[in-house]
Amino acid sequence: MKPVVKMVEASLASCLLATFFFDREVNIAILFGMLGPLAAVAVTWVLAERTARRNPRDLTGLMIAGFGGKLVFFGMYVTVMLRLLLLRPVPFVISFTSYLIALYLIEALYLRRLFLGRDAGIPIK
Secondary structure (H helix, E strand, O other), rough: OHHHHHHHHHHHHHHHHHOOOOOOHHHHHHHHHHHHHHHHHHHHHHHHHHHHHHHHHHHHHHHHHHHHHHHHHHHHHHHHHHHOOOOOHHHHHHHHHHHHHHHHHHHHHHHHHHHHHHOOOOOOO
């Protein structure tokens, strides 16, 4: 659960920092560009960590199913943000893409750590 807290803190801090540089409309687009990737990564991490503790063999199946679910989620999320909420597209897409890449990189590093800990016989905290 600690990784999720750290990802939320870092995301909120960077989003808050943006408020000093941009107007209200851009800040709203940045915020919503952050929320989708953050929610997806947080849910994925919690499920992956829980699965790794209970039965590590199920983790691959979970990640594959999660990938498919995220494809659908992100398609719907971007559509709702741009078509229904009418967010400014350029700041939203830049924010969404940046947070998606950064958060998935962080998640990949935490997953690597999870796997190395498991392989080395180190208990996961």
